[in-house]
Amino acid sequence: MDTGALKKFAQEARRTLRDQVSAKLVQVLAENSAARREAPKAVQQLESEIGRTSRDQVIERVAYTWFNRFTALRFMDANGYTAVRVVTPADGQTRPEILSEATASVIGDEVPEAAAAQIRALLENRTPSRDPQGEAYRLLLVATCNHWHAAMPFMFETIADYTELLMPEDLLSQGSILSKMRAVMTDEACQDVEVIGWLYQFYISEKKDEVFAWLKKNKKISAENIPAATQLFTPHWIVRYLVDNSLGRLWMLNRPNSRIRDVMDYYIAPEEAEADFLRISSPEEIKICDPA
Structure with a gap:
């Protein structure tokens, strides 16, 4: 297992996800945003959570939530735990298999009918969209994560509405986080479950260094920052x-x-x-x- 490559990816992924989630947050909270019209309760929930904690804490938590989901799904794809690969293309393809299947009008039972109807409308160009495939894929991801909640609630908590609103945009391009993730989470690397632990360790490593720097300056460490210094992966x-x-x-x-x-x-x-x-x-x- 190339832990050097895993470290580089995980640290970059945290920064990328934070930037993308932050950008979505600005977009969602804009005064006349589409989210305010289409999902007012989710926006209200988001604003309430920011008020209860902080803007940065929400960004950090949502970014890690999606990182955790993506890496878990890649591990499951590589080991054949998913009937249709969720973040991994079929052999010889470039798009995730679940999206390719949906494009061919094959949508699994794990996707609720209401979401399936939205996906079909997007992929058949019956719903106006600047990025129909991207929107359809995000709906497929949310449905898949919620489906796995029944079997693994500790890994796939039911996705809150605002978490869905803040899902990163770029998931299908060659430079997307999913593409880079597949490059380091190879099928071979995913034969060892420790790959998940190492990714978590490396994901929080920069935050851990930051917390330790605060400690050296006798700065008080808030509760939300304690895990970065104490929850370390044990090989x-x-x-x-x-x-x-x-x-x-x-x-x-x-x-x-x-x-x-x-x-x-x-x-x-x-x-x-x-x-x-x-x-x-x-x-x-x-x-x-x-x-x-």
Whole structure:
């Protein structure tokens, strides 16, 4: 896995997404915007959220929401978890497969009928639009994300109306974030689930550096900035090392001849016999507390 390429992409993606979301925010909140006419409740919700938090926090959160969705969908496409690829073109094509299928009048059941009707109207030029394919694709993305909410609510929260309003515009060009994402999230890279963790780590790395710089200046860190400094990705081997030498160690002390030793690659056997340890007779007796 080329972590250097992942880092470059993730850092650039954060800046790009923030810029695009910020531009959409200005457009949506304009006095006579189309959004105010067509989705007044969503705009009201957006203004309320900005008032409750801040403009920058909304931009940061929405940008990461879409980054998270895009990378998850690319990983799912690469591993065959999606029946029709959502952010990945079919072989020999340039547009995402789900859009190509919709252009051929094939729209999956995961898309609500109302949205499907809008998509057909856009792609058949029955609805005026400066970018019919782009609009249709954004509708497909929202429907897909909401569809996956049932199976993975922790990853695909139902998209709030204002989050949809602030979706980045450029998703189909050769220079789009999706195109650049596919270049680094290759099929090979996506065989390792750690690619998602590394992307998150690199996405927040510049924010983390900023927070640490504030700490050095004794600047108070607000609650929304704490995750950038504390929620760090832990590579698989470190997790294995910690588990093998805590839970695994406890089991081996109670069962010195256990064959579980054969699968604990990072286990370090004690140099001297130990007598002071928790006695257990079955795995069910073990209770684990994660203070985090």
